[in-house]
Amino acid sequence: MEVDMMKKVPVREQAPEVRAKNFEEVCEGYNKEEAMAEATRCLNCKNPQCVQGCPVSIDIPGFVQALKEGNIEDAYQVISLSSALPAVCGRVCPQEKQCEGKCIRGIKGESLSIGKMERFVADWARENNIKPKAAETKKGKKVAVIGSGPSGLTCAGDLAKLGYDVTIYEALHKAGGVLVYGIPEFRLPKEKVVEKEIENIKGLGVDIETDVIVGKSITIDELLNEQGFDAVYIGSGAGLPKFMGIPGENLNGVFSANEYLTRSNLMKAYQEGSKTPIMKSKKVAVVGGGNVAMDAARTALRLGAEVHVVYRRGESELPARAEEVHHAKEEGIQFDLLRNPIEILGDDKGWVNGIKCIKMELGEPDASGRRKPVEVPGSEFVIDVDTVIMALGTSPNPLISSTTKGLDVNPRKCIVADEVGKTSRDAVYAGGDAVTGAATVILAMGAGKTAAKAIDEFLSK
DSSP states (O other), X not given: OOOOTTSOOOOEEOOHHHHTTOOSOSEEEOOHHHHHHHHTTOOOOSSOHHHHTOTTOOOHHHHHHHHHTTOHHHHHHHHHTTOSOHHHHHHHSOGGGTHHHHXXXXXXXXXXXXXXXXXXXXHHHHHTTOOOOOOSSOOSOEEXXXXXXXXXXXXXXXXXXXXXXXXXXXXXXXXXXXXXXXXXXXXXXXXXXXXXXXXXXXXXTOEEEOSOOBTTTBOHHHHHXXXXXXXXXXXXXXXXXXXXXXXTTXXXXXXXXXXXXXHHHTXXXXXXXXXXXXXXXXXXXXXXXXXXXXXXXXXXXXXXOEEEEEESSOGGGOOSOHHHHHHHHHTTOEEEEXXXXXXXXXXXXXXXXXXXXXXXXXXXXXXXXXXXXXXXXXXXXXXXXXXXXXXXXXXXXTHHHHTSTTOOBOTTSOBOBOTTOBBSXXXXXXXXXXXXXXXXXXXXXXXXXXXXXXXXXXXXX
C-alpha cells in the first residue's frame, strides 16, 4: 500500500454514533498490511529515543524491523522479552507521552504509531497461538506476588522467566486487577485480550490464587515464615477511592468511579439480566479529568445517560490521554471546564437531583507545575443531574501495611520503597500504585519489572 512517510497509517474505528450505544472495542487496529506499512516509516535511529521513553524498555527498533520484514513471530518474541502484557499496552498506554512522544519521526511529521503496531503483533501472536518463551531451568526458590494487576503480573512473569516458582495472590474472584475492574470493555476487551495475556503468564509457570486477601486471609509474615517463600512483591494497587469532602456526598446516586466501573466491567452490570445492579441514569456529572473520568463518562453514556465531565482546570490541563478526550467528545460527552463542585444537592428522599458548581480561573502555577485553579466569587450555578461519579484518584488500601511488621508507609498511606522496589522489611519489595498512588498501567509494569530484577539479585546472593 502507498504510505505517506510524514503521516501515520490511519487506523479504523467504530463510528461515534454506533459505538456510543455498545461496549464493543472502539479501535479496530491494524491489519498485517497496514502494520507493515507503518513500520516502513521507522527511521532506524542510531540512538533510538523511543526506547528511552518506554517504562519497560522494549526494543522498539528491533520489533519494528522484524515487523517491516514480515517476521511477526520474531517481532512478538522481541516485545515479550520486555513486556508481559503487549496486547494490553498496545491499547491503553499513553504512547503520545512516552515512546511516540520521543520518536524522532515526530519532529518533522507524525510520530511512528508504535502502540498500534505493538497491538497488531500481540494480537497476531494470540490468534496464531504463539507464546512467550518459558525458563529452561528452575532456581528452586519461591516468590509470592500480592495482586494480579499490571505490576504484579509483570513482576511474576519476569521472575518465572528467570526460573523462580511464583504464586500470585489476588483478592478478587478474577485475576487482572485494574485491567478487569477499572478499564472498560470498549477500550480493553476482557475475554479476548486480558484473559489471554494472563493465560500466557500462567503458561510460564505462574500460579494464581484468587479470593485471597493478604492481610486478612494470610499475612506477609506467614508467607515468609510459614509458607516458605523466599521473597514477596507487593503489587496490590491503589483501590481506595478519594472524595472531595463536600456536602451531599452521602446521597443516593453518588458513586466513586471505582465502584461504578467495577460494577460495569467486572460484574457486567451493563448486560441484560445482570445480577449486579447499576443505576439507569438520565443525566450524569463525572467529576475529574483523568483517564478514569473518561472511562466512567463513556460508560455512563453507553448506559443511556447524558453526561457532563466537570473539571476545575482547562482543556490543555486535562490529564487524560488525548485520544480518550477526543473519543469522548466524538461520542457526545459534554465538558464543563473551569468548573468545580461545591455541593451535591438532593431531594427529600435522599436522592441526587443536582450538583452546585462554581466557575474557576487559572492563576499561578502550583507545586505540580500546572496553573492553580482559583474560584470566581459569585459565579455559583447548578447542573441538574441524578447521578454524580467522583473520579478524583485513589490511594492504597492500608490493610497490608497495617498487618505487616516493619513495613514503612508515608503520610499518603503508600508503601515506602526505594528505586528498585526494596521496602523497609527484608525480602519484601513493592511497586506500582501501592507505592506511587494511582498512576498508569505501563508505569506499574515498569515498577514490577524493576523489582523482579532486584529480587533476582537479592535471591542470587
